[in-house]
Amino acid sequence: MKHYDFHNIESKWQKIWEEQKTFEVEASSGKPKCYVLEMFPYPSGYLHIGHLKNYTLGDVVARYKRMQGYNVLHPIGFDAFGLPAENAAIKQKTHPKKWTYDSITHIKKQMKAVGLSYDFRREFATSDPEYYKWTQWLFLFLYKQGLAYQKEALVNFCPHCRTVLANEQVIAGGCWRCETKVVKNSLKQWFLKISAYTEELLSDLETLNEWPEHVKTMQKNWIGKSYGAQVTFPIVGGGEIEIFTTRLDTIYGATFLVISPEHPLSLELPYDPGIKEATKILINKSLLTQEIERSAEEIPKEGIFLGRYAYNPFTCEKIPIFVANYVLYEYGTGAIMAVPAHDTRDYDFALKYNLPIREVVVPEALTHLENLPYEGYGYLINSEPYNGLSSEEATIKMSEFLQEKLLGKLTIRYKLRDWLLSRQRYWGAPIPMIYCDQCGVVPVNEEDLPVKLPEEIDFTPRGMVSPLSTSDEFLHTTCPQCGGSARRETDTMDTFMCSSWYYLRFGSPFTNREPFNKKDIDYFLPVDYYIGGVEHAILHLLYSRFITKALGDGGYLDFKEPFSRLFTQGMVLHTSYWCQTHYWIAPKNVKENKHCPHCDAELIASLDAMSKSKGNIVLPETISHKYGTDTGRMYVLFAAPAEREFEWKEESVSGIFRFLNRVWKLVASYPGLSLKETDGRPQNPDDEAVKLITHKTIKKVTQDIENNFRFNTAIAALMEMLNDLKAIIERENFITEGVLKEAIESLVLLISPFAPHIAEELWEILGHQNSLSFQKWPVYEENWVKEEVIEIPIQIDGKIRSKLTVPRIIEEEKLKELALQDEKVLKFVEGKKVKGIIVVPEKIISIHTET
């Protein structure tokens, strides 16, 4: 018998799969389809163990489904545009393109070495002109649909990356990549009107039954729907202010108004030059700090009385108008009515500036409030003629009054804002628009796509302008409408645009006449299993859903949601080290004393997700060289439940390696056709034991794969099967050949999605000619998953005291009788009166006594 030579076995089968085109699929198949997709990687150098886990999860499903008879589409590609390529290129004095494509070459090699069952013919990078041609087409499509527009806007700008960021890319006031504090700048930018789909994006979440609840909740919170009212407050001396409130019922308590610093009225309202000056200072200060300091618990509320008043439309009182830093311009109308008695923020502000506080809502049966502010609902006081009404009733009555007086109405507001698409960076898909002095803004003709990214260019970021503007060749063009001279748009698209439709292209990557062939898409899409990290729970998934809906409305797609089933896997963690001056230090450079190798400062250690930037990555090769890639694949699945994160510990890997070696030894001891007999009927107790463990395991593994990626317990079950099987065989009893054959072959097939190389090799050793990739997945028989004779525990007053060995099917009365005759039971019940016996068939006998 050969030993388990994983090196040769693995390269042998990888070669066979490639030569035989085992994983290539076509849409023209009579079989039902299954589209398994892992979120495609950013090609930044190397694939690490975190990626390995992600792709192995998908690969197990893909291989399993293939054996279930599905026509499995399992593609991979590269999310290749973006900042890291530029940064790395600058650092290494090379071109982003070279750096990116070198990475891709390397990563592909790694993927193949892991044995991932991809159809590599379908592979592409989003930076391929053949791909971004269609990303540009998508932009033009959105433009024609009225879903792309230009706006002069205050934008989030990262001074470090020197680019504009989408709202979604600002985390706690910092850049999502480098954490630099974001500042506000005014720029003319392209936006995508995701807001046109707000309601659909929200309500269709309900249809996503196979998405994790927490991801749906995050999207819901992000969309942030709230019901409220819009109310117009007339300004004393002319004009008006429109506010939004979710608590119309508290309007009698509105003792002042607050507008945000960015609000146009903040400079228009003041008469007094001194106030105007002070307001300007406040505006500048708040522009700089507002979005920046968000991470801090709370910035102190600061405001200025503008010297003007408005009428409260309900009380007809004159109330002062303030500008203050705590009101957001982007939400609602950028102005609020302040009700200090019923809102903490307004309350704090009122205390600071000594403003009146009037209670107008009290919880039932109370006439005044003990503690202010009271933010709950209740019954109205001090609000004639609405006194005594519930908050709900009052809101309706008040809104009727507003509509009658044309001063407002009930309305709905969302937090979701339009998607800022423009980036002033080089390494991205150029926005295919042209500026003509005669015709204005003109889209590039479809047949002129792609607008190619110039390669001979200084791509260093230069702040508010894209590096593309330095290329005369790129910049100057002719107007598609009038033929006159014109300039190109020089901004590139946010890379999230590239990744918002790639899953469609995988279904139809070969056409160069259209973004995708509808017939192919109709067959393969939507994605059945989409697997990736939670970090994409909002951005990528929301954008992809938006694009799918927009394309659907344009007649290009017949489905509403791109991903039927989403699985968010937990990341692989590893210790990382941080130095104040030298940032992340790779663990391999950290000496015993845990001091920085550059400046000898003490390092801060933390457990983080593996990432290149933190230097704490572990390469899959670390494992595959020593144990083989099958061991590595199986370990990342076995270490913890797939959705949970786990800390990388190399010493734990050996358990899996031992297991695979034991499987090898057992299975390879039946070479060739030594097991020919196909009659699997059991003929003795050992046969029955083998049959039992076989079918129990088939059931468990099948259900664990089907039931939400429970691969850790599936592998545990396989280990148990091996242990049991070995124990029975070692008893040196006679096991009927057919029974043994079924057991051994089932074991190999059940292991194959997890450890495909060893499984293929063993399958061949067992005498089979073809790859087991399309071998039928074993099916369990229900009558073989349960023992005929079982042990039933007897519990007396809540404690297990004895056990009975009985046939599984037995009458309850008989069980009671046996239990009461049991020696140990008699001992424990002696001198006590038995109050009752409860028999739970096949589970337990519970006796309780009088005490």
Added chain:
RNA sequence: GCCGGGGUGGCGGAACAGGCAGACGCAGCGGACUUAAAAUCCGCUGAGGGUAAACCUCGUGGGGGUUCGAUUCCCUUCCCCGGCACCA
């Protein structure tokens, strides 16, 4: 603050339509093989008591409840992780 997810041996984790807590694996201990080590194989391994047996007691973050029976259900409380966060 709001929303979501968790607290089980030395460690990763099993079990939960309420029914033998700790499957499977790591680490550890003991033994076999070996000149020796590695590898492999066998056994033990929640805590405490008990003679290394039988057996007993306690144990799933804390407190209380429902039940013949609770890691699982209910109430209450503490702690950890993730998301959002001055959203009116």
